[in-house]
Amino acid sequence: MEFSVQTANPAKAETACLVLPVFKGSDLLPAVAKLDDASERLIGQLLERGDFDAALGNVQLIPFAPGLGAERLLLVGLGKREKCQETAFIKALDAALTALVKLPIDEACIAFTDVPLEDRDTTWKARKTFEAAERAIYRFDRFKSSPQKAPSLAKLNLIISDADAAPMAKQGAALGIAIGQGINLTRTLGNLPGNVCTPRYLAEQAEQLGRGSQGALEVEILDEEALEALGAHSLLSVGRGSQEPSRLIVMKYQGAENPEEAPHVLVGKGITFDTGGISLKPGEGMDEMKFDMGGAASVFGTVKAVLAIKPKLNVVFIVAAAENMPDGAATKPGDIIKTLKGLTVEVLNTDAEGRLVLCDALTYAERFTPASVIDIATLTGAVIIGLGHHATGLLSNDDDLALDLLDAGEAAWDRAWHLPLWDEYQEQLDSNFADLANIGGRPAGTITAACFLSRFADHFPWAHLDVAGTAWNSGKQKGATGRPVGLLTQYLLDREADAQVENSDD
Ligand code: BES
Ligand code: MN
Ligand code: ZN
Numbered sequence: 001m002e003f004s005v006q007t008a009n010p011a012k013a014e015t016a017c018l019v020l021p022v023f024k025g026s027d028l029l030p031a032v033a034k035l036d037d038a039s040e041r042l043i044g045q046l047l048e049r050g051d052f053d054a055a056l057g058n059v060q061l062i063p064f065a066p067g068l069g070a071e072r073l074l075l076v077g078l079g080k081r082e083k084c085q086e087t088a089f090i091k092a093l094d095a096a097l098t099a100l101v102k103l104p105i106d107e108a109c110i111a112f113t114d115v116p117l118e119d120r121d122t123t124w125k126a127r128k129t130f131e132a133a134e135r136a137i138y139r140f141d142r143f144k145s146s147p148q149k150a151p152s153l154a155k156l157n158l159i160i161s162d163a164d165a166a167p168m169a170k171q172g173a174a175l176g177i178a179i180g181q182g183i184n185l186t187r188t189l190g191n192l193p194g195n196v197c198t199p200r201y202l203a204e205q206a207e208q209l210g211r212g213s214q215g216a217l218e219v220e221i222l223d224e225e226a227l228e229a230l231g232a233h234s235l236l237s238v239g240r241g242s243q244e245p246s247r248l249i250v251m252k253y254q255g256a257e258n259p260e261e262a263p264h265v266l267v268g269k270g271i272t273f274d275t276g277g278i279s280l281k282p283g284e285g286m287d288e289m290k291f292d293m294g295g296a297a298s299v300f301g302t303v304k305a306v307l308a309i310k311p312k313l314n315v316v317f318i319v320a321a322a323e324n325m326p327d328g329a330a331t332k333p334g335d336i337i338k339t340l341k342g343l344t345v346e347v348l349n350t351d352a353e354g355r356l357v358l359c360d361a362l363t364y365a366e367r368f369t370p371a372s373v374i375d376i377a378t379l380t381g382a383v384i385i386g387l388g389h390h391a392t393g394l395l396s397n398d399d400d401l402a403l404d405l406l407d408a409g410e411a412a413w414d415r416a417w418h419l420p421l422w423d424e425y426q427e428q429l430d431s432n433f434a435d436l437a438n439i440g441g442r443p444a445g446t447i448t449a450a451c452f453l454s455r456f457a458d459h460f461p462w463a464h465l466d467v468a469g470t471a472w473n474s475g476k477q478k479g480a481t482g483r484p485v486g487l488l489t490q491y492l493l494d495r496e497a498d499a500q501v502e503n504s505d506d
Contacts, residue, residue: 001130001133001134001137001153001154001155001156001177001180002154002155002156003130003155003156003157003158003170003173003174003177004155004157004158005126005157005158005160005166005169005170005173006109006157006158006159006160007159007160007161007162007163007166008159009034009038010031010032010034010035010070010109010111010159011034011035011037011038011039011068011069012068012069013069013070013109013157013159014069014070015069015070015071015107015108015109015157016070016071016072016103016105016106016107016108017070017071017072017073017074017100017103017105017108017109018035018065018068018070018072018073018074018108018109018110018111018159019073019074019076019096019100019108019109019110019111019112020032020035020043020073020074020075020076020111021076021078021092021096021111021112021114021115022043022047022052022054022075022076022077022078023054023078023079023080023081023084024053024054024055024056024077024078024079024080024081025054025080025081026080026081028043028044029111029114029115030114030161031111031114031159031161032111035068038067038068039065039066039067039068040067042062042065042073043073043075046060046062046075052075052077053077054075054077054078054079055077055079056077056078056079056083056088056091056092057076057077057079057091057092057094057095058076058077058095059074059075059076059077059095059096059099060074060075061073061074061075061099061103062074062075070109072103072105074096074099074100074108076092076095076096076099077092077095078092078115079092081116084115084116084117085117085118086117086120086413087413089112089115089117089120089125089128090128090132090413092112092115093112093128093129093132094132094135094136096110096112096132097132097133097135097136098136100136100153101136101137101151101153102151103153104152105152105153106152106153106154106155107153107154107155107156107157108153108155108156108157109156109157109158109159110129110156110157110158110159111158111159111160112125112129112158113125113126113129113158113159113160113165113169114159114160114161121168122160122162122165122168122169122172123168123169123171123172123175124172124411125172126158126168126169126170126171126172126173126176127172127173127175127176127179128172128176128413129156129158129172129173129176130156130172130173130174130175130176130177130180131176131177131179131180131183131486132176132180133153133156133176133177133180134176134177134179134180134181134183134184135180135183135184135482136151137150137151137153138184138187139151140187140188140191140479143193158173174309175309177308178304178305178308178309178489179305179412179485179486179489181304181305181308182301182302182303182304182305182308182482182485182489183301183482183483183485183486184301184482185297185300185301185304186294186297186298186300186301186480186482186483186485187297187479187480187481187482188480189202189205189293189296189297189300189301189480190290190291190293190294190297190471190472190479190480190482191479191480192290193290194272194273194289194290194323197272197290197293198244198272198323199239199244199245199246199247199270199272199321199322199323200244200245200247201272202247202249202270202272202293202296202300202319202321203221203247203249203321205300206219206221206249206251206300206319207219207221209251209300209303209304209307210251212307213307216253216254216255216307216310217251217252217253217303217307218251218252218253218254219249219250219251219252220249220250220251220252221247221248221249221250222247222248222249222250223245223247224236224239224245224246224247226248227246227248227360230340230364231338231340232248232339232340232360232363232364233337233338233339233340233360234337234338234339234340234345234356234357234359234360235248235320235322235340235356235357235360235361236322237331237335237337237347237356238271238277238322238324238331238353238356238357239322239323239324240329240330240331241277241278241324241325241326241327241328241329241330241331242322242323242324242325242327243325243327244272244322244323244325246321246322246323246357247319247321247322248318248319248320248321248360248361248364249270249296249317249318249319249320249321250316250317250318250364251303251316251317251318252314252315252316252317253303253306253307253314253315253316253317254314255306255310255311255312255313255314255315256312256313256314256499257312259314261313261314261371261499262314262368262369262370262371263313263314263315263316263368263370263371264313264314264315264316264370264371264372264373264374264491264492264495265315265316265317265318265365265368265370265372265373265374266299266302266315266316266317266318266373266374266375266376266488267295267299267318267319267320267358267361267362267365267373267374267375267376268293268295268296268297268298268299268300268317268318268319268320268375268376268377269292269293269294269295269296269320269354269357269358269375269376269377269378269379270293270295270296270319270320270321270322270357271289271292271293271321271322271323271324271353271354271357271378272290272292272293272321272322272323273289273290273292273323273324273325274289274292274324274351274353274354275289275324275325275326276324276326276350276351277324277325277326277330277331277350277351277353278326278330278331278332278333278350279333279349279350279351280326280351281351285474288472288474288478291378291471291472291480292324292354292378293321293378294376294378294467294471294472294480295375295376295377295378295379295465295467295471296319296320296321296376297471297480298376298467298471298482298483298484298485298488299317299318299319299376299488300317300319301482301485302317302485302488302489302492303317305485305489306489306492309489309493311492311493311496312496312499312500313492313495313496313499315492316365316368316370318361318364318365319361320357320358320360320361321357322353322357324350324351324353326350330350331347331350332347332350333347333348333349333350334346334347334348335347336433336434337356339359339360339363339456340359340360340363340364341359341360341363341456343359343435343436343455343456344434344435344436345359345431345434345435345436345437345438346431346432346433346434346436346437346438347438348431348437348438348439349438349439352438352439352449354377354378354379354449355379355438355449355452355453356438358375358377358379358453358456359452359453359455359456360456361375362375362453362456362457362462363456365460366459366460369460370460371460371461371495372398372401372460372461372462372463372495373457373460373461373462373463374401374405374462374463374464374465374488374491375453375462375463375464375465376465376467376484376488377464377465377466377467377468378466378467378468378471379446379449379450379464379466379468380393380445380446380449380466380468381445381468382444382445382446382449383445383446383466383468383469384468384469386419386446387417387469388469389469389470389473390415390469390470391415391416391417391469391470392409392414392415392416392417392465392466392467392469392470392483392484392487393416393417393419393446393464393465393466393467393468393469394406394409394416394417394418394419394463394464394465394466395418395419395420395421395446395447395450395454395463395464395466396418396421396461396462396463396464397421397454397457397458397461397462397463398461398462398463400461401461401462401463402418402463404491404494404495405463405465405487405491406418407494408487408488408490408491408494409484409487409490411490411494412486412487412489412490413486414483414484414485414486414487414490415487416465416484416487419446419447419450420447421447421450421451421454425440425444425447425448425451426451426454428440428441428443428444428448428451429448429451429452429455436452436455438452440452446466449466450464450466465484465487467483467484470483470484471483
């Protein structure tokens with residue numbers, strides 16, 4: 001998506017469509033009021049007559065706009081002014097852009113940065129507008145014999161009333177496009193079926209990102225032979241029952257001025273299909289376990305955003321990829337495996353496989369002496385019971401890191417919620433036969449899963465994001481959401497900003 005920023009009077013804007021946000025039962029926004037004045041009160045009259053109800057998310061196309069520079073107008077309801085916060089703003093944006101991309105036009109003007117939102121500046125509103133635009137043009141129809149026509153919208157112009165805000169609007173637009181495209185890559189990888197998106201396919205995606213990066217991304221793939229030699233038996237134990245070989249994928253981005261600067265590490269769970277293994281899952285809805293690489297997909301999406309934004313910091317991206325299947329060679333309940341760290345694990349349930357691939361990836365991360373390590377995983381059904389589909393579960397061994405992630409989620413409006421990781425929970429993982437068990441019983445399933453990971457994260461500040469409830473939608477809207485690319489990218493940008501403050505201090 002291309003962008004531009006215009007400070008013209010919206011009545012004069014020459015465009016195929018002008019998108020105008022309207023509050024219900026309140027004054028028109030300044031830009032909309034200007035246009036209203038120039039058009040014999042076209043909008044004011046529509047509202048008065050009740051022909052347009054500005055309830056949140058309602059849209060109305062006005063296909064002719066005589067006397068105006070625009071060929072069409074698209075009115076979008078913001079709902080009541082007092083209720084207009086982030087969630088409402090984004091809902092209105094999504095409604096506007098969903099309607100806009102259905103029109104046979106290739107550019108449009110949008111006046112959303114004027115909408116008043118407490119604590120949100122023009123940069124944020126511009127960023128969200130373009131994120132929404134990228135999400136709206138997304139299609140996943142490569143397996144349909146007759147795909148619908150792709151949206152023709154290729155350029156969106158932001159209409160802003162304050163010329164001084166133009167640099168902020170431009171910065172926000174560029175960020176929104178980068179993050180939106182990262183989100184869309186994450187959605188595509190998630191949506192791809194398990195028979196296409198295998199561990200080797202993910203490795204190939206990494207190679208492709210590396211090739212397209214002009215040297216900015218260094219990629220290393222560890223195959224099963226390399227993993228065996230390394231001693232990553234826990235990761236390997238998960239793929240044992242599958243015909244598809246496992247992979248550990250490592251991507252390095254060196255953006256800091258000082259190449260020695262400690263990197264931030266993102267680790268993604270990449271189970272390309274989770275049958276549960278010998279502890280087989282029930283059949284209903286099992287197709288959705290193709291999304292069990294959602295954490296890995298969000299790591300790839302963040303790589304894409306980072307390559308576009310080019311922040312000045314070092315990041316290592318790791319994906320632990322395997323397919324969890326039952327066959328004669330599969331790991332069985334009761335089997336004991338030795339992890340890369342050397343700890344032994346009694347596998348009491350082969351369906352608790354995510355932690356088994358992640359623990360070796362966390363141990364691998366240690367070699368980078370990281371500033372922080374964050375793993376992202378569709379780890380537990382229990383997080384859906386606790387938080388539903390709105391918040392990502394956050395657990396950490398470091399309260400400062402947890403706060404940084406909560407802040408990033410709030411800033412990006414891709415929010416997480418902090419759960420406790422108290423020592424009291426650890427004993428649920430006691431095993432009679434090995435150093436620890438891979439499950440901790442029914443109580444606090446999300447917490448005991450994180451407790452398991454914490455045993456492998458004792459050498460660095462670490463946080464775990466359980467995205468089982470947020471990485472994809474079920475039902476009619478079934479599909480990957482692209483979360484938490486917004487949160488992760490924001491976290492990295494915030495660390496870049498921190499480093500710049502530190503550097504200017506000395
Ligand atoms: N990938 C699943 C978690 C999951 C389940 C995500 C349902 C989204 C929807 C994970 O590998 C898993 O199976 N976890 C088990 C752990 C249990 C065996 C301790 C779970 O949550 O049931
Ligand atoms: Mn599982
Ligand atoms: Zn899983």
